[in-house]
Amino acid sequence: MSRRQRLEIVKRCQGGALQRELAEAYGVHITTVRRILQQSASIIVRGMSPAPPPPPARRADRPARYPGGEPDRPGSRR
Structure with missing residues (x-):
């Protein structure tokens, strides 16, 4: 099977065949x-860049948030 035919198979499969x-x-x-x-x-995966780094940890200068999305307030109950 030629390289061109293999590429056609890949394209047609991506198209929904x-x-x-x-x-x-x-x-x-x-x-x-x-197999094709x-x-x-594997060729596509091999050519991709590595996974992005994990998000940075929460910065100390930003207030923490409750699960409900409200910022921490001094004197608030936990």
Whole structure:
């Protein structure tokens, strides 16, 4: 199977085509279509940047918030 055909399979699947339909259209087994899609996903993932860093911890100069969203007030009950 040519590289062009593999790319067409990936694009058609992203467009909503069923794997079964693609297998029939290209004359291959459904596991071949799945393998092509898995390989394309690993190439995409490999090319992506790493996950973003976690959000920073709450800064001390910002007031904490209750679960209801109200800021802490001096003398308030907890």
